[in-house]
Amino acid sequence: MNAVEIEQAITDLAEQPFDPAVFPYAFLEAFGNKATTIKRLQVGTTNKSDLGGVLQTSNIHILTCDAGQVTQTLTALKSSPATVRAKAKFVLATDGVDFEAEDLTSGETVACAFKDFPDHFGFFLPLAGISTVRQISENAFDIRATSRLNRLYVQLLKDNPEWSTAERRHDMNIFMARLIFCFFAEDTDIFIGKGRFTETITQMSTRDSSNTHEVIATLFRSMNTKREERTAANIPRWAEEFPYVNGRLFSGADEVPRFSKIARSYLLHVGGLDWTRINPDIFGSMIQAIAEDDERGELGMHYTSVPNILKVLNPLFLDDLRSRLEEAGDNQRTLLNLRKRIARIRVFDPACGSGNFLVIAYKEMRAIEAEINLRRGERDRASDIPLTNFRGIELRDFPSEIARLALIIAEYQSDVLYRGQKLALAEFLPLRNENWIVCGNALRLDWEKVCPSENNTVRLISDDLFQTPLDQTEINFSNEGGEVYICGNPPYLGSTWQDSYQKADLQGVFAHRCKSWKSLDYVAGWFMKAADYCARNIASAAFVSTNSICQGQQVPVLWPLIFSTGSRIHFAHTSFKWANLASHNAGVTVVIVGLSASPPALRKLYTPDLEDKFDGMILKEVDNINAYLVSGSNTIVEKASKPLSEQSEMSFGNKPVDGGHLLLSASEADALGLTKAQERRFIRRIYGSAEFIRGLERYCLWIDDQHLNEAQSIPTIHKRIEGVRSMRLESRDKGANEMAQRSHQMREMRIGTKWTIVTPRTSSEGRPYLPCGLIDSNSTITSEAFAMFEAPLWNMALVASRLHLVWVATVCGKMKTDFRYSNTLGWNTFPVPTLTEKNKADLTRCAEDILLAREHHFPATIADLYDPEKMPADLRASHERNDEVLERIYIGRRFKNDTERLEKLFDLYTKTTATTGKVTPRKTSSRRNA
Template identity: 65%
Template sequence: MNAVEIEAAISDLAEQPFHKEEFPFAFLAAFGHKETALKRLRTGNNNASDVPGGVLLRNNIHLAVCDVGAVGDTFKALRVSPATTKAKAKFILATDGQTLEAEELASGETVACAYPDFPNHFGFFLPLAGISTIKEIKDNPIDVRATGRLNKLYVELLRENPDWATDERRADMNHFMARLIFCFFAEDTDIFNGRGLFTKTVEKMSERDGSNTHTVLSEIFRAMNTPTRHEGKLDDRHRKAANIRSWADQFPYVNGGLFSGSIEVPRFTRMARTYLLHAGSLNWNQINPDIFGSMIQAVADDEERGELGMHYTSVPNILKVLNPLFLDDLRAQLAEAGDNKIKLLNLRKRMARIRVFDPACGSGNFLVIAYKQMREIEAEINRRRGEAHLGSAIPLTNFRGIELRDFPAEIARLALIIAEFQCDVLYRGQKDALAEFLPLDSQNWIVCGNALRLDWLSLCDPDGTSVKLVADDLFSTPLNQTEIDFENEGGETYICGNPPYLGSKWQSDAQKADLGAIFDGRVKNWKSLDYVAGWFMKAADYGTNTKASAAFVATNSICQGLQVPILWPLIFRTGNQITFAHTSFKWANLASHNAGVTVVIVGISSKMNLVKRLYSLADRENANVVELKEVQNINAYLVAAPNIEIQASPRPTQDLPIMQFGNHTYYGVDLLLTRYEAEEIIVKWPSSAKLIRDFYGSQEIVSGLPRKCLWINDNDVDFALSIPPISQRLQRVASARAKMKSDKSAQKLSETPHKFREQFLGNQYTIVIPAISSENRPYLPASIVNGDCVVGHKCYAMYDAPLWSIALITSRMHWVWIGAVCARLEMRFSYSNTLGWNSFPLPFLTEQNKYDLTACAEDILLAREAHFPASIADMYDLDNMPENLRRAHERNDEVLERIYIGRRFKNDTERLEKLFELYTKMMADAPKGQSATKTTKGKKA
């Protein structure tokens, strides 16, 4: 469930009659807990509560319903309950149906309210659904409630008006919703003369069955498009000429394009009218445009409506982009100015010429936050200068955006308009804000179009008189938008945003073509780039003609693996450099049990001599603490090191053993067996045991439970075919490979269905490295298996390699190296032998070094053996790692790191900086065409 659904569920619960026995289960159901789990709690099987009337859900909540007046005592009993502690409950809650008290045990934060009001605190309880608490929603649930009510209205209107759901009419429907949002906001902020004027008028003038609601709304919209002034003076001649009904004449002239054009309204049902009135009953004065806009954009998108509310981006996350991009600099200049009126005036003039440009603006989150932050700084300037009464010198038209879809583009403009009014009220007062708000400005500064195809310079010309608008309609966005008329000579431009990521495998043909229009002819292999790379390249090109700086949120994969040497040399050649970066972290949303996508933030600029700032999450003990380090250079891997691209190498560049892929079944899945299937064959045909071997893929290495596979030598084929279940499997393999008409390798292998594509085994043993492994383990889960075991292609294999190889692979040094240079799947490591192992920078190892590392590897293996049958998954759990195994790894790290610098490294940052230093030197010293050390490649079966 998402936040919008949860709010609706608990609101419904609070409105229903209170049932003492049912409340705990209904409450848990509202947060997405399944009926099967609730059924077990109802029967008492899983309910370990020791409080009368209590229900205890482990790792979640301990709640109890009590007699009237006993909430305080029950609440105290829940807090001191041994069961609460033992079950690691996150919350306690007590209610008697009249009052409710709850506490988040980790923070000590509490809620005490009348029972009907507890939905107002739904944000407090979101962690119960696995959703990280977000302060803005926790403190003010209006945005989520408004989204939910508008969504119900939208769905009902489309059901009643299917023609409005067509591509031809969808823009009309979205425009209608934008009008409603404005009306709801205006009636609760005195923009309309009278609180609740819009909702009360609709309720009074429309029939209960909704039959004439569309005509009432149409007349209200017509009034707001009809002027109330003539030649600058109040005059009713235009309203009289238009024959505006008396009950609609109460509404002011708004225009600005919002109510111009067609005033047609979709037809309402009784239910749709009810949804509209319910939405209007909320206090829209409390709307946060930066929150509301990002959630409401999903209402108008059929594909996204199921993820309603999940698009919200928290203000702290947005500020991770905006602060280092330019806001920190403005605040520093404000602090330096003190009370010097000349310096303050110069800062105000500078801010008036700053443009913020989001070329993937969605519903305008970044633009709204930037505007509000700048207004806060400007207000402080005015206060210090004794000019608090002044209007803002920061025009909304300085906040430019491009958005592909029309409805979010409309919401972005509306969100900025609302933000401007709210800032005027906050810093100048309600009277002055209202005096200048209407009519709306008709300038159009958010463009609806494809950002990767449009010319950014023509839409956001940094040199001033650009973009003079021809259209009168604020909410029309022609792709060939001309110009908004205002001076910006000498101003700065800051490009920011959170563009769509989309890895290469998930891009449509049209999106591939978008990237092709930017990269084709400039670099090979551009088709491997994430979609977000297009925004970085466009920003870099823009920066060659301006003094603009840019910062985007992006998938961490553009700063890892094979994408680095494709994208970043191009960006650096434009004269841009990385000026700040935030290394990998979770960009959480409002989805239940969704940790969010793993991202980086990268800022680029062509401005020279800037201090580079590198932000990163602290070590695991302080995982939520962000550390800042000022450095001379940040490279494309987001490391404080020279600009260098790690090149994939087919062979080790140093004295390292060969590491290769395991054996691939290649459309031969029937060569693999479960342990049960293997035993069934061997029981009936005991001599078949020589054809079946242990098989290890990534999962099997981590779990310690190998599968089985057929491993048949050429001279055993006839024997294998004499065993029916094996013969049938080989026939299926041959058929599957033969069907791959476009794959010549598969066609050839269909002639030998008994074989894997590769046929490698170890003589004595094989060192195995899973291709994919969790970042939550402190070390890579490399293991060792007997030489006659078969290693699958989802692992890398080192056949009969020296044991000191394990000491390297399972070291912290190697962990941080592959974390930086290999690609990741979210935060999980996606290992690469060509990038991670063959390029691993290593000092020269003496025979004594190898002896010491061999001893460390043996100690690690022996420590694991001591905990048999525990698996790697068990032993390398971060919180439960056996002490002797931890000590063995720490000893290994100490031995290896002393080889590097004669002591232990202080942290991973220092490790990475040393590794990049060594790699740079290694590449400079390596003669061209240097071959790898000859080492064992494994025996061919």
């Protein structure tokens, strides 16, 4: 369950009659406990309570009590020996009137009326495995509002099925946007009298809800009619007190869907919330899921935390503004110039969704401006920062309008905060008619027309709430000479997951530049267009992206093109988790990359502080950040056909091309009915990635040419050889057709005469080391693994090192969350210093120690041994020793962290390729016109 679903479940629970015997189990069920778990607690199998309550191990101890005994009961729960033994994180006591609970880890408490305990649902979210509790607790209102709006939205579509069609969904979105504004306006005195909108609907609509739609339509029509025109427009007296809003919000059609009694009830419940607590910076990003059928199942998971957004905005431009403010002190002229500069800054999000990046940027800039006004003695001064300087592009109409609405709300809240409610109200209505959030395809629009840095004037005023100009030059509001900062979190979508329309989007951006664009992630289009924009304007950009664009084979395709525009990486956050509100959600691994055509002398590189429990970052200022987000020159790692250093050659394993006839399970091998001598001659153990890592048994037919006649004489083998022949002859691949002449063999027939060092092609990123190892001369490998035949054992020590893992993770990239090993890109390019014979002997001993430690835990598999939570101490120690020996060869000591490892490896790679001439670093100073 996600946070929104949990909030709804406990709200339903609080509204039901209190049953002391049922409540503890219903409470646990509301937080996602399965029916089988609840059943075991009910029958006492897992209930550890010593007080007659319900105690779930490692979770919570709940006890209902007699009236007036809640505080005493909570004390008893805390003192209970069972609470301690079961390591309960929470205790909870209630009598159905009062409600008290305590987090035994932090000491935080909740004490409220029973009916109000859903207001504190965020307090208990660790029970559901949700760790982003602080952010949820701070924004509990937004989650509750989203939940209730969703129930209303779904019910209205049920009551009005024609409104759920593609033709009418647009009208439904308009209606929801209007409702949200009214709920906010009635609780913030924009409408005179708190709750006036909801109260009017309650009073003027009948209980059977038959005229609810007419009442709401009348209110909307009133808000779209100037006061002096209301008599002629036949606005009834009960609706005349509502102000004229316009700003396109209530213009156009005023049709409202019909309400059932249930929908009317939901509407009044939504209106009963305290909308002064809305956070426009995150509310919109959650509510947009309401209007998207394919996203409603993920409701509540669209939350992006403010700290994460600030990881983009702070180094992009906000840190600079704050430092200029600090430098200004109380110098009036300097403060005035800074205020003028801020007023001309444009923030542009070309994948804005519901506008959370834009809203955060606006609120942070208003805070800086307010401090300037305070120092200048102009506290009540109207803001010089126009909302029209916060531009966005969004593909879908509902989020694009929510973005504009969120900015309007943010402006009002900022005015109340910095100027007082009286001045804020005086200037808020009527809303302006300009539209500065464009609904369209960002990869097909001209960004310089959507967000120009030159002076133009607005020409478009539309009556349609969602209409955006087809000629984008029509939204160019005056803003002469300002800076532009491009930011956001564009859609990622790897090449495999892109549809034909998205492929066409990328083709339009890249096809005239290079031939390899089809391998790029969808987000690469935003980076390329941002680089082009920055090359022609006073602008910088920063996007959140999956780390795949800074790894592996995408780097040689994308980054030379970006660097050719003159843009450089002026700050970056290396890989970290960008989590949302889903329970048990690890979040997607992302990077943040900032681009600028005029970067500062020192670039800011942020890396996660692994010792910080609160996702802290370590800042390092460096001369340059390369495409792999490593301090160093802009060298691009290219595939190499042979190792650049002295390590042994690594090749693919054997590709069967057999239709499944040469590869055998253990039972299939037995079914061949071979003698022991025939088994030794014709059967080999074979390993791919899965077989090597998980210890799976797999075999293959291995028939040397001199033994073919004997093999053909064995009926079970002959049948399989003929199966291979038929498969290859029927293939459309000419190479496979030619291989039919030797149907008794795989395409390659490589096997070590002494041993083979094996490295799987695919392995989990969760392991502390890359899996590798040794197989004997009676075993071979498939093309799902790489082999070094007869290679000296010190090569295995290199593969098994932390140094090699971080290199492969950076230059080879991943398939989903798995490492995708490459011999040409990961092994052949791996820079190794010249090794002495002693170095090789020491590394050989390290590899032997690793193998002996594994053998000590036989029959444990690689998967068992390298589980990060269960790795045996002796095996871990042998790897630590291997790392120490190898790293001392590189720098005479252990590296401090992976960042330092990568910096050294890239430095050595650059020097090695410059010396050998095998790979020439990309030149990035000149423009490419491919």
